[in-house]
Amino acid sequence: MDHFVYREGRLHAEEVPIDTIAERVATPVYVYSSATLERHFRVFDAALAPLDRLTCFAVKANANRSVLATLARLGAGADVVSGGELGRALAAGIAPERIVFSGVGKTRAEMAQAMEAGIFQFNVESTAELVALDAVARAFGSPAPVALRINPDVESGTHEKIATGRRDTKFGIPWDEAMAAFALARRLPGIAVQGVDVHIGSQLTRLEPFATAFTRVAGLVHELRAAGHAIRTLDLGGGLGIPYDREGEEPPSPAEYGAMVHRLAEPLDCLLITEPGRLIAGNAGVLLSRVVHVKEAAGRRFIILDAGMNDLLRPALYGARHEIVPVVEPVADAPRTPADVVGPVCETADRFARDVPLPPLEAGDLVVLRSAGAYGASMASTYNGRDLVPEVLVRGREMAVVRERRDWRHFLSFEPPAPWLDLDKNAPEGSQ
Numbered sequence: 001m002d003h004f005v006y007r008e009g010r011l012h013a014e015e016v017p018i019d020t021i022a023e024r025v026a027t028p029v030y031v032y033s034s035a036t037l038e039r040h041f042r043v044f045d046a047a048l049a050p051l052d053r054l055t056c057f058a059v060k061a062n063a064n065r066s067v068l069a070t071l072a073r074l075g076a077g078a079d080v081v082s083g084g085e086l087g088r089a090l091a092a093g094i095a096p097e098r099i100v101f102s103g104v105g106k107t108r109a110e111m112a113q114a115m116e117a118g119i120f121q122f123n124v125e126s127t128a129e130l131v132a133l134d135a136v137a138r139a140f141g142s143p144a145p146v147a148l149r150i151n152p153d154v155e156s157g158t159h160e161k162i163a164t165g166r167r168d169t170k171f172g173i174p175w176d177e178a179m180a181a182f183a184l185a186r187r188l189p190g191i192a193v194q195g196v197d198v199h200i201g202s203q204l205t206r207l208e209p210f211a212t213a214f215t216r217v218a219g220l221v222h223e224l225r226a227a228g229h230a231i232r233t234l235d236l237g238g239g240l241g242i243p244y245d246r247e248g249e250e251p252p253s254p255a256e257y258g259a260m261v262h263r264l265a266e267p268l269d270c271l272l273i274t275e276p277g278r279l280i281a282g283n284a285g286v287l288l289s290r291v292v293h294v295k296e297a298a299g300r301r302f303i304i305l306d307a308g309m310n311d312l313l314r315p316a317l318y319g320a321r322h323e324i325v326p327v328v329e330p331v332a333d334a335p336r337t338p339a340d341v342v343g344p345v346c347e348t349a350d351r352f353a354r355d356v357p358l359p360p361l362e363a364g365d366l367v368v369l370r371s372a373g374a375y376g377a378s379m380a381s382t383y384n385g386r387d388l389v390p391e392v393l394v395r396g397r398e399m400a401v402v403r404e405r406r407d408w409r410h411f412l413s414f415e416p417p418a419p420w421l422d423l424d425k426n427a428p429e430g431s432q
């Protein structure tokens with residue numbers, strides 16, 4: 001359920017007519033609904049009640065400060081994967097004790113930054129990372145709180161580019177090396193093991209892969225405890241899918257997911273950590289765009305938008321489908337004819353939809369691409385010299401520009417005419 005609905009023939013974000021946003025901020029622009037963000041967080045978190053839990057929003061899905069602050073006010077923690085995301089989460093008011101740090105390539109500088117901040121948990125993905133973190137933590141003077149991310153070797157059934165649970169991916173410690181990695185962790189004075197972590201992929205539309213992975217991990221928790229490890233946290237990652245369009249699969253509800261998690265996690269008596277991203281933000285945002293031209297060519301109708309793959313990469317990268325709807329509600333019997341909806345970027349991949357039945361659209365008309373609140377703005381670039389897309393947050397009858405549009409002038413200002421440095425004359429300090 002979301003708060004993007006037609007009222008009197010115009011699409012609204014909560015109480016705000018979407019065309020008003022286009023007039024004030026211009027297009028393309030991401031529009032988020034606070035009420036939808038809040039609702040999704042509450043529904044997901046409540047589905048895990050009454051387990052002792054920490055629901056950490058996966059910042060990579062939507063890193064906007066105001067989005068994070070909206071969730072922080074509801075008690076959300078954060079799952080971060082870089083020093084930048086950690087900085088953003090803290091700036092948005094998420095307490096360090098509610099932050100977990102995931103990712104296979106944390107640098108020593110990022111580890112030190114997170115130690116300094118006092119985060120709740122590092123999710124460590126390899127013995128190499130464990131050894132590096134041990135050194136950083138010892139230099140820092142207190143042990144790093146750690147969960148080891150285990151790769152349970154399961155098929156998650158999602159798109160191959162976002163599946164992480166199979167042993168041939170770069171993610172997690174291989175299942176059969178888990179006990180040895182925990183034994184190593186115990187020997188390292190800079191490491192304080194507290195938990196087990198797993199994340200098998202994103203946009204999962206069936207419960208079974210989760211259940212298989214979580215059952216394996218539950219077994220591991222028993223084994224680890226029997227071997228004398230004090231396992232207090234269980235991090236089950238994110239990954240629960242959302243409905244993207246009418247024809248797409250209907251994923252399990254948070255309640256169904258919660259019931260399954262409850263059954264498996266409750267006997268373990270751990271603090272349950274989850275890292276939902278898409279489920280919270282995906283359907284809380286749309287990408288608002290204007291039709292630039294309608295081009296008829298080779299028997300096809302191309303609707304050319306002012307939004308491109310640099311603004312919303314998912315269709316080009318994953319073949320993802322985002323429902324496209326006009327901002328002015330089409331009359332009930334409007335003819336629908338197939339169209340290709342494309343952007344202005346010079347790549348054939350810059351296509352949002354192929355052969356989708358759409359009502360008549362003309363240059364100047366507004367459309368939205370739905371379900372774009374997760375992995376939309378956070379993956380945007382300025383490719384083709386385009387603006388960095390702005391973001392607007394709506395709250396009831398109010399709107400706020402929560403990220404300003406930035407054009408080429410802004411980016412060019414970081415590119416002075418090459419400030420050449422003669423390295424022979426400018427030797428680093430301390431060298432000959």
Ligand code: LLP
Pocket residue numbers: 058060061079102103162199201202203237238239240275276277278279314318374375
């Ligand atoms: N935790 C970890 C360790 C992750 O790697 C991810 C997502 C999440 C949590 C959040 O997963 P979610 O609940 O959002 O499914 N750009 C892709 C998705 C990449 C997901 C990467 N990891 C897309 O647009 O579909």
